[in-house]
Amino acid sequence: MTVMYPVGKDNGKRCSSAFIFSRLYFREAYPLPIGINIETTHVPTTLSWNSSYCGDAGCEPRPGPISLNGEKSCGNVTFQYPFEIIDQEYPNGWFRVICKKTSNGQTTPFLNINGVNLRILDFSFLYGNVVVNHSITCFNCRKNSNNGMSLNLTGTPFYYSDFDNVFWSSGCGNLATIFDRETSNLVGGCLQPSCTISKETSSATGCPFNIPRGLTFFSTNMSGRVDSSNYSRKRSCGFASLIKSDLYFDLTLESNDVDVNNWTYVPTSLQWSTPMSGLCRLRQGINTSCSSDREYCWQSLSSTHLCVCNKKFGISDISTYCEEENCGIYVYCHMLCLNTPGNYCSSRDCPPEYKYNSAGVRCEPDEIVSKGPPKTMQSLTIIIIGCSTSIGTIFLLLGLWKMYEVVKKRRNILLKQKYFKRNGGLLLQQHLSSNTSYFETIKMFTSKEIEKATDYYNENRILGQGGQGTVYKGMLTDGSIVAVKKSRMEEGKKFGEKKVEQFINEVIIFSQINHRNVVKLLGCYLEAQTPLLVYEFIPNGTLYDLIHGQNEELPLTWEMRLRIATEIANALFYLHSAASVSIYHRDIKSSNILLDEKYKAKVSDFGTSRSIGLEQTHLTTQVQGTFGYMDPEYFRSNQFTEKSDVYSFGVVLVELLTGEKSIASKQSDEEISLVSLFLLSMQENSLSDILDSKVANDGLEKEIIAVANLAKRCLNLNGKKRPTMKQVAMEL
Known part of the structure; x- marks a missing residue:
C-alpha cells in the first residue's frame, strides 16, 4: 500500500486496510462488506477445492490449477524448467544459462560446467537433455x-x-x-x-x-x-x-x-534428467505446469521425479498410454528423474508410492490391499437367517457374475484392440489397403482359429525355432495344413518397436510376392501379445537338413542339386527385378530354403528383408544376417545391395557342391570358412578334394566346373564384379 496523495495536517494519521473476503457472508445490497473497521483482523474467506478449470471455452475438468511454464529464449534456443536465463558471467547453479551478445548483435546461450563455457545448440524437456558444442x-x-x-x-x-x-x-x-x-x-x-x-x-x-x-x-x-x-x-x-x-x-x-x-x-x-518408463497420469487437484502451446504438461511426483504427459505422441518404448476415463487429452505419459550432482537416476529409482515392476520394466503405483471377502461360515450364517435374504443373495451373485462376464468380455475386446494397434495393425491396414488385390488375399485370423489349428500351441506341434520366432504345424477347419509363425518375445518385455517393424515388414513384403518358389502367406493374427503369421505348409524340411542330414532313402543327386539351385536363383531374380517392388532378402541361407512334397525349393523367412524404390541402389542399415553367409562388403560398409544376396546365394551353391556347412571343421578342431576353403581349392586347381562324393560320382565334370566357376564369381569380394541374379538363373 502506497500513499498516492500529499498528506495534510488533518489526515496525517489516517489508516487503511486491504483484504480478500467471501461474498457469501455479506449479502447486503452494498457491494462491499459493512461492519468492517480498522480494528478488524479477520474476515471470512472461501478456499475452493473444486478441480474444475474455467476458461474462454467454459468449465471442464482439468488436473488442477494450470500454469503456463515461463519459456524463455536466447538466440534460437527456447528453455523451460529447470533452466533459467541470466546475464551474469559467473552463474550460481547448474541450470542457469548465460545469454551472451555476439559482435553482430545476436545472442547465444552458454552453459558453464566446471569452469568451461559450452555453447548450447538445442534443449529438450521431454527427453531431459541439452545439446552443447563439445x-x-x-x-x-x-x-x-x-x-x-x-x-x-x-x-x-x-x-x-x-x-x-x-x-x-x-x-x-x-x-x-x-x-x-x-x-x-x-x-x-x-x-x-x-x-x-x-x-x-x-x-x-x-x-x-x-x-x-x-x-x-x-x-x-x-x-x-x-x-x-x-x-x-x-x-x-x-x-x-x-x-x-x-x-x-x-x-x-x-x-x-x-x-x-x-x-x-x-x-x-x-x-540433465533421466527419462523413465512409469505408469503415471496427470491427477486432478494437483498443480500442473504446461508448455506455452499446451502440447505437454507435467506434475511433480517427488522432489526429484516428474510425470510428463503429451497429447499426440509418446517416446519410443518409454511412454505408457493412459486408458482410464479420467486421463483427459494428455494420454502419452512417462517419468523424468532429475539428476543431482554425482547421483544419476536409474530406471529402477521410482518415486514415493511407486514400486518397480520387473515384469513390465517400469514404475507402477503401489496397490492398495483391500479387505478380503467375508468368511464362508459368515455367509452361510447370513443365508440361514432367512429365505428371503438367501434368495436376494443368490440373485445378487448372479447379477455380479453377469456383470463380471460383461466387464471381462469388454476388457478382452479393449485388450485385443490395444494389441492390434501396438502390433502395427493400423500401419499394416494402411499399407495393404493401398493395393486391394493383395489385401484380399491375406486373411485376418481369429484367436479361436489359431488356437484350434495349433492345439493351443502344443509343443508337439513345433516345427522349428529361430531368432525371429517359433513355427507350429496347424490344421485349419477346412482341413488344409498350415505353418503358424509366432514372433519371439523375451520374457518380461513388450513386443518392441524393432520386432513390430520386422513383423509388419514381412507381411507387407509377402503381400507383394506371387512366385511358385516363394512360400505363400495366407494371413495373420494381430490381436495377441505377440503377432502371428500363417503360411502354406512345406512338408519336407529345409535344404540345410537335406544336404547335411543322413538320408539313404533319398540321395541328393546332382540333378536335384542343380534343379534346386536354379529354383532358388529364379526366386531371387523375381524378388530383385520382376516383383512389383524390388526386394532384398538379406538372409539367404540353406536353412531358409524349404522343400515341398516334390522337393521343389521355396524361399522363406523375410523378417529382415527390405523393399527398395526404383531409384535406389543400396540400403544403409545396421548389419544383420548369418555369419558364414554374410557379404563381407556389406559387413564393412553397412550398405546392402542386390549383390549381397548374390554372395549369400554363392555360399549356398558351394554347400550344394561340397556337402559341407558354411563354417566347416577340417582335421583339427579349428573352424574355417567354407568360402575360404572353396576359393583356395579353386586357386590351387584342387576342386575335386572338397567335392561331395555324390556330386563327383553323379555329375558331369563339365557341369560341375561350370557351377563352381559361377559360385566363384558370386563370391567375388568386389560386389560390382558379381553377376546379377538374372545372369545366374540363366546360366544355371
Missing part, C-alpha cells in the same frame, strides 16, 4: 590436436546421453578405443575399415559404437590397426569423439560427404 576429443593428424580427454562431468547433474549420442571414429586403418576415468577400464572401441578398400576416405568411412549409461568422463586414443595380412598398413587422418546421433546419420550418408578435417567442435547431448 570439443573433438581426439584428432590423429593435427599438430594442435586435443590430448584425448573429454569434458569432466563428475560431480555435476549431467552425464553423456547414451541414447542420443554415438561414439564415431572417422577415417580408415585406425583402431579407436575409449576408456573411462581409469585408463585401465576399457569402455569400448572399434576398428575402421582397411585403407586398401578405397584410396580416398570420406565422412562416411569409419566405425561407430554405443556408450553405457552414466558416462561422465572418458579418454580416447587412435592408433594404427594390427593387420597380419599382406595388406598395406596405411591409415588416414580422422577424429574420434562422442557426437549426437543425428550428426552420425548425416555423416554416414554418402550423398552428404563432409570435410571434417577442419572441425574442432561437434554437437553432443548431455542428460
